Amino acid sequence: MASEPVTLTALRDFPMVEPGDDLAGMIIDGLRRTGIQPRDGDVLVLAQKIVSKAEGRYVELKGVAPSARAVELARATGKDPRMVELILAESSEVVKYGPGVLVAEHRLGFVMANAGIDQSNIDHPDGNERALLLPEDPDAACAAIKAHLDAAFGVDFGVVINDSFGRPWRQGVTGVALGAAGLPALLNLIGAPDLFGRTMRITEVAVADELAAAASLVMGQTDAGRPVIHVRGMRWDAPARPAADLRRPRQQDMFR
């Protein structure tokens, strides 16, 4: 909810991120460079790629040996068998596949194309092809970065890691939250009366996904020079919940 205008500002001139970089320190520098004086409730949305890169989640494809199942799925989908092997290794379940498409449930519970494994915006040193896996534990990464930021500025931040997913029934990708800390990723409205005192039919809002989508608008897609977005003006009277709470339990999901 917001009563003041909400502003989204890209941190200026964010440097390229390399494995082992101090991402929290880079964000602290970026806030100062952009001239932002942090306040309680400010949210920072981080592109998945920079978190994965700082964590060194690269895999060189030439070292990947595809299993028989990966070879079979590669044939059915037209994908590189080594990429399929990585997807299977990162996944708990293949949800759907077909020509050009492999939708899998990532071990973290996200259902997405290629289990979120990326080959774009990644440099290829010496011509070696690399893929970039999702962060090891996005909610934990958000909590760790939040702890650094809170300590540096003495305020209470929210932190979100976003990525772009496709979805059923609709064209185009949208920003989605992989991780969250310091805000209610899922906001419970159960029992809140609507304007006419009737109990709300809509019960839960995926606040972190909406923040992820809003930040994605400002990040753009081709310009990795805007991987951190500062959001000001949101306010919630609800306890913080991680992005893990956005995963629908398998037994409650009709679309498998």
Place this chain on the structure above:
Amino acid sequence: MASEPVTLTALRDFPMVEPGDDLAGMIIDGLRRTGIQPRDGDVLVLAQKIVSKAEGRYVELKGVAPSARAVELARATGKDPRMVELILAESSEVVKYGPGVLVAEHRLGFVMANAGIDQSNIDHPDGNERALLLPEDPDAACAAIKAHLDAAFGVDFGVVINDSFGRPWRQGVTGVALGAAGLPALLNLIGAPDLFGRTMRITEVAVADELAAAASLVMGQTDAGRPVIHVRGMRWDAPARPAADLRRPRQQDMFR
């Protein structure tokens, strides 16, 4: 894409909307009341409910006679047979159903719970239960409102109508675009090189859905007093496309 900060501002003290109201005129008044001087590229995101209300899309449930199929689906889902009848009348296909759940493809091509028909935030005069259908043609409604706004201020607006949908695999609803005018609802990045000159794997971004989600954060859910959100700072070098382009053709969709 954005290089300046993006700001989202709720129009102040927006009045209740009644059937036949001049919604464009109310938005023009609201912009002035909020002290916003419109500029080229400003976007207005309108909650579906106010567009439906202005169009008078109410149906009194007591006048609805459920068909045999509606009675059968009502039994399977635990829903009011009259609501199910309305859902079927507005739909081209029932996609999934089960206890408490009826997912249908609306005649406009949106796949959503209850075909988007709403019983919340609707007053019930004389105790008569009413439902509110989606706008007749959301893209056309956006284009008509855009024409009024453009003429009133002499600038080039974008207009989006949003709603909150649930989705497979993830908890919580998020804002989604039902209609759009004056902006690329779907932004094509095919062929755009990424930072390292590699061709992008992500080809299309659902910009109107991301705007819808961002505005939803500012609208809130229980407070229908913020149904119009002004967005400033977005910029696209791409032709306008309607929200109809966000509907994935049935034959390209694996999740039916």
